[in-house]
Amino acid sequence: MGVRSFTATSAGRVARWALHDVLHRSGSQLPGRIALSIDPQAIAHLRGKVTCGSIVVCGTNGKTTTTNLIAAALEEAGHVVLCNRDGANMEAGVAAALLPRRKADWAVVEADELSCIHILPKLRPTYLVLLNLFRDQLDRAGEIDHVQNTLVASLANSPETTLVVCGDDPLSVGVAERVLELGTRVLTFGVGEDLGLPPDRVPEARFCLRCGQELQYAYRTYAQLGSFRCPSCDFARPPLDFAARNVRTNREGVSFELVCRLGSGFVDDAGTEASREVPPANKSAVVAARVDIPSASRNVDANSFHEGGDANGMHVDSEGRSDSVERIARDVPAEPCAIVNGHVHASFGGAYMAYNLLAASAAMLLANVELSCLQRALDGYDPHNGRLQHFNVMDREVVLNLAKNPTGLNQNIAMLMEDERPKAVYVIINDDYNDGRDISWLWDVDFERLALTGAVRRVMAGGHRANDLQVRLKYAGIAASIEQDVADAIACVVDLPKEHPLYVLTNYSALAPAKSELERLERERSLSVKNAPIEE
């Protein structure tokens, strides 16, 4: 460590100590900014203290939850983990996350898609997990083509990084295909079966990235994710290295069996199980998944494909490539090198959460950690970050969640519709810089679904763009009142039975205020807030 980087690290640490321990602020970015201002290569200099490897998580939706789960699961396994848990996902936030401690086993880092170009070449992570790509903040992030180009360039400048990509998402697969040509190692995860869910809007990626034909689907899970195939060229959902089977999503949460066949053509073209059967011995067993891919080994040989380990194929040393995407492109069959079944369940979330858990499961296997560690992390998962956080205010259940783009809001609507209880919904939409100034996307959200059944008793609009939201809801056939804050919204439903939960869905900048307001309201046992009707 040079003088400059030592100074940078020290200054950043002092700032972190001052903020965190003296001022009791979270200090998620400022220490990183200070360190970067002294040493622009701070991330590169800090990465050396991470001994096992690092995992970067990016994608439009699900980053924070997936990052937190992976970090918690690695800690369950006894690892020391550095992580930007609060979602400060630009370069300064990542640098700040790497400041604490002198040594760590793993760095698990959430990264903004466009910031990857600054983060990846310096951090050189072992894995980049790409969850999905949706249209989000066109004014800031630009069109999806630009996000894809940035990710390709980021991986090109971090050649030792393995891309772990959602194979069900045509837009993410588009990135994978391009980096494969650059020599990047690619692994895929996805849902290996039809979930039978009602299709939601597909605002993007309806057309083949290569030839422009409309993609066909054997099934769709949500948005543009599913088993896709171009009718006129060979662009298709690749075989899955990590697949979810027997997926259940309902109000109780998500569960699935994880089937891992590194380097196998797991799913055939029609989305059904390939002719290779899972050996009966492994079919139902919940096993300690051990898939060793030595992170220390950097000399990836493009042609080597080692199969090793014990006789059952449980323990695999796959030091080479196992990129199924490339294989389908070349149409070269390969033998499966690992078959691992494991069960994962969480008491929250819908179809989108299955993908987050699947990505986290894949990360577990790649980090050589038993899936049970992830399960323990899930069982104790209480994020306190406003993502699917539950509150009890005046004996009413209040569920807070982030919904910052059409796909996120559609998934939230799908999730709350699975809650068969009558309910109220309060949606808060801001248009601050971090939200994106453009809220046109409200018209891409299926608010009409809220009006379909009688289960939604009341809908309320809030935030800086409450008026826009109110108009959108009006044209969806829903008469919504405007409520200034969560307390007002709770007062507005005071006449509804206590068994009716209130769902509070907010976009980015509205989340933290709503969370702290709910925490305050939860503490105050009785709600003597403004506007509450006076009971005789």
Next chain:
Amino acid sequence: MNNRALRIAHLYPELLNLYGDSGNILVLRRRTEWRNMECDVREVHVGDRPSFADVDIAFIGGGSDREQRIVCDYLLETQQELAAFVEDGGVLLAVCGGYQLLGHSYLMGDEEVRGLSLIDLYTDRGSPRLIGNIVVESHIAQQPIVGYENHGGRTHLGSGVEPLGRVLSGYGNDGFSGREGCLYHNVVGTYIHGPLLPKNPGVADWLIARALERRYGSSELAPLDDAEELAANRTMVNRMLG
């Protein structure tokens, strides 16, 4: 009066849908139906051979560069039909990328792409992109027109083409002339992308009235309760104009 009906053609919704464009169709449909008129929305898809003979209102949205290029090739095949529709007083709303397609040409990167030449205008590029909320004063609506623009293109109107309105806040066609959009016969083109009509019920009703006039010879429209729409409009006008 109550058995009137309108037919809307939504052109290539699968490609030109960059940001909430379908909100415009929904608003036209509801505001027609709320007045006890039937509204038939017909989607024109890639590969279709659309006829505009029985169409009252046509809508072209915006797309990414890649998608817009695909659409332009298909649209050029229907150029004569569309031109006849426009010259006959057919109502056409084109937003964002769709607006650029109305002219003689636009630039994609450095490549000049032929447009539909429905209106005497052309589009080149400038830097930076013009992004943000915009307020426009237009004689077709009582309230100022509010919305969001995000475009690298600079659109230049021919001498016989009227702008949709005057920019009160924001950039408009080129960022300096103070002109926004175009108005030609019953065609409205504008850089206000996505959901133009929800917060601008005056523009929506102008389009509906022009279509009724053309089909039935009477543009009479029953008034609607627009409290929410006008509140949203006023909120943005106040924010931008202070």
